[in-house]
Amino acid sequence: MASPRKPPQLYEAPSSTVILGPALVWVGLLALLAANIGLTFLPLGRAKTAVNLGVAIVQASLMFAVFMRLNRASALVKLTAAAGLVWLSFLFLIGSADFLTRPMISP
Amino acid sequence: MTDTPLQGGVPASPRATERPAAGHASTNREGSFWQEGSSVWSWLSTVDHKRIGVLYAISITIFFFLGGAAAGLMRFHLFTPQGLLFGADTYNRLMTLHGVVMVWFFLVPSIPTTLGNFLLPLMIGARDLAFPKLNLMSWYVFLAGAALTVLALLMGGMDTGWTFYTPFSTIYSNSMVTIAALGIFVVGFSSIATGVNFIATVHMLRAPGMTWFRLPLFVWAMYATSLVMVLATPVLSVSMLLLVAERFFGMPIFDARLGGDPLMFQHLFWFYSHPAVYIMVLPAMGVVSEVIAVGARRTIFGYAFMVYAMLAIAGVGFFVWGHHMFVSGQSPYASIVFSFMSFVVAVPSAIKVFNWTATLYRGQITFAAPMIYALGFVGLFTIGGLTGLMLASIPIDVHVTDTYFVVAHFHYIMVGGSVSAFFAGLHYWWPKITGRMYPEGWARFAAILLFFGFNFTFFPQFVMGYMGMPRRYAHYPSEFQIYHVLSSSGAMILAVAYLLPLGYLAWSIRYGPHVSKNPWGATGLEWRTESPPPKENFKTIPVVDNDPYQYHQKGQAPQHGEAMHRGQGEEGGGVHPGSQTRQSEPA
Amino acid sequence: MSQASGVLHEPFTSGVRQREATIFAIWIFLASELLLFGGMFFAFYTYRHAHTSGFDGGARHTNLLFGAINTALLLTSSFAMSVAGRALEVKRAALAEVCIWVTLALGVGFLGVKGLEYVQDLHEHLWPNTRFDGADPASRIFFGFYWTMTFIHSCHLLIGLGFLIRLGIMARARVLEANSDSVETTSLYWHLVDVIWIMVFTTLYLVGK
Secondary structure (H helix, E strand, O other), X not given: OOOOOOOOOOOOOOHHHHHHHHHHHHHHHHHHHHHHHHHHOOXXXXXXXXXXXXXXXXXXXXXXXXXXXXXXXXXXXXXXXHHHHHHHHHHHHHHHHHHHHHHHHOO | OXXXXXXXXXXXXOOOOOOOXXXXXXXXXXXXXXXXXOOHHHHHOOOOHHHHHHXXXXXXXXXXXXXXXXXXXXXXXXXXXXXXXXXXXXXXXXXXXXXHHHHHHHHHHHHHHHHHHHHHHHHHOOOOOOOHHXXXXXXXXXXXXXXXXXXXXXXXXXXXXXXXXXXXXXXXXXXXXXXXXXXXXXXXXXXXXXXXXXXXXXXXXXXXXXOHXXXXXXXXXXXXXXXXXXXXXXXXXXXXXXXXXXXXXXXXXXXXXXXOOHHHHHHHHHHHHHHHHHHHHHHHHHHHHHHHHHHOXXXXXXXXXXXXXXXXXXXXXXXOHHHHOOOOOOOHHHHHXXXXXXXXXXXXXXXXXXXXXXXXXXXXXXXXXXXXXXXXXXXXXXXXXXXXXXXXXXXXXXXXXXXXXXXXXXXXXXXXXXXXXXXXXXXXXXXXXXXXXXXXXXXXXXXXXXXXXXXXXHHHHHHHHHHOOEOOOOOOOHHHHHHHHHHHHXXXXXXXXXXXXXXXXXXXXXXXXXXXXXXXXXXXXXXXXXXXXXXXXXXXOOOOOOOOOOOOOOOOOOOOOOOOOOOEOOOOHHHOHHHHHHHHOOO | OOOOOOOOOOOOOOHHHHHHHHHHHHHHHHHHHHHHHHHHHHHHHHHHHXXXXXXXXXXXXXXXXXXXXXXXXXXXXXXXXXXXXXXXXXOOHHHHHHHHHHHHXXXXXXXXXXXXXXXXXXXXXXXXXXXXXXXXXXXXXXXXXXXXXXXXXXXXXXXXXXXXXXXXXXXXXXXXXXXXXXXXXXXXXXXXXXXXXXXXXXXXXXXXX
């Protein structure tokens, strides 16, 4: 184990962004949470699932982008995160190929 | 072969490097990684990738012979239609033991965690994997998963088959499914840790000049394998968790009586377990690419296509899992898609077979043991692949589902393919790992015996499977006896072919002749350091200034008389194209 | 992400490179975690498509109040964790330490609320055995998912708490800055666990209500 050394400071973040940036996102996340709960009790019919999930995805994206700093991440890291989602979509898309078409055969 | 004079005036006949079998003071291990502490604790706490590779090798060897013993017992039992040894229940448990142990505790970790761990940093010119402690942790996680599975075996074993299909595994089976499933869940994290480590290492720690398209194909194979490990294994983990949730906690997730769908388990299971086939065979392809290039002294044919083919296999391999479920009640529309994708994934595999064959063309081929194993791989893999195409076609699959035809098919890929390649790699890099040469005569004998024993065992299974002999039965109608007797006899030959290397490789650790840095005259950074390598791998990190596999001048065939023999290419092999011509000059 | 690691470990020779590799590696693991939970979500939504009324009937039994409080707790904990990482980068180690303890406390609070909710669920016979309180058999499957998903999520949270305690000890020993890699990886893992909770909460508490 090498001895501790002074990490080179590659960029200077002004102190205000330490709290202010995340705080704004935090407020936004809580507002979205409230909105999502509110939307649950609106008569949206069949669109409700999509609306609920849509709000959740916006919340998740905010977390990914700001809290997890994908917005400032290297292309490689962005690609890695995308790979997880893309492979997840393989599971959903190809898996659904069975479940969605099965009723067409045996109603 | 040529009489290449070596530095130090040692004659270059294959036996020439043999010094009086010292057996004791292994001089060229001075300063090697073997010498960095000899206490048990120094091994159990090591973070050296080479030592961890050795630890893994010991662990998976134990599991290989455990699974092999189960297979041997089963084959012996099947000499007669009524069975010789045990009842149906014991047979089911042995069959499950064989499958679970071989798949998760031997085949999946086999090449990546042993040869991969040992060679990946050496091949890219790094001092270690990116996260040495994570590497050690993965071995302990492997041991924890192994311990759980062994515990399940000691408590009576499982009778579900390695696939754990619901509802049998959740509701009906009276065996240790929960513990075994947890063992598999745990060992999955060992796989993921290895995958994360390999990917990060290949991205971050390549030596100066080691660009992506200068990577040896073995490194590409490890990279592609790691991608599959990282992206597929978690889905196996979750399918095992859901299985445990239903079986142990009573969560009715796959319970068809309430509207649950047992096919959901199969989808999740095969989302991992089909790509897992590529976890087993991609590393084998990497090994074989290395061995065939040096064995034919030929630049690999179509390097870039070899790379693309491996990445394509890793990617498309995720779209084909439903071909395991053609008769399960899956939607026929989905089956058509899965069938089509299964044909598609055969294309990159075929490209690779074509390229290996083309690499041999106008090469100077010699038949050292690794080359025999590698050529065996190409032939057996081709048969396995072509029968795979038959199975990808729905009508044939419906006919032969759950017969010995399927058993023979995947054994051709996994045993004929992966295990042959594992032995090829083990022999090829044995001098690098131990600093000693294995006995060539015995090794060739074992390689040829493996090829014959394997075909003897599994070819009859194609025939009887096609005739309708179902798999996983302890008894069978007497008209199949001739095939079962052939197969069981072959299995006994195969057992000898597996036990032989255990004996002579162990012998060579103490008594084998010492070798130089580069006994095969091979290219590649791992041959530019000592045999065995020092703890830090390289005294100074090498700089790479040439493409891989430069065994001859570009545009020319290798010169007559150049061949893969021990004692050739003392200095860096074909790393510098100029040195090749020098070495090939007859004395 | 352009910061450098505090302490170098073998085989790295550059702090910037080591940080890059660490962040990359933890993201590979997170992608893998996404697929682990993704498998459960795939199963859930596939079943819900087939048994919509039974699943929605189950969803009406989940306690929205507990769920919402827990979501707010975790979102706040993510905020604190995020501040911790950023504070460390501008050498405000004291602020970082406070934020780590706050994150830890909120995580423990989550588990406490979850425990209360579990007690209430058991009281209402929502454990999906034969004494299950619900007419539609598919509601039992819903609660199969409810218990499995929330339990596996809580296990992840527990692991995250373990890492946070480790960070807390480092902060006490004044070696947090030297271990900034650990702060980054713990933080990313913690955020992912929270992202997954957002999806779990929406799926189990909101979608079917």
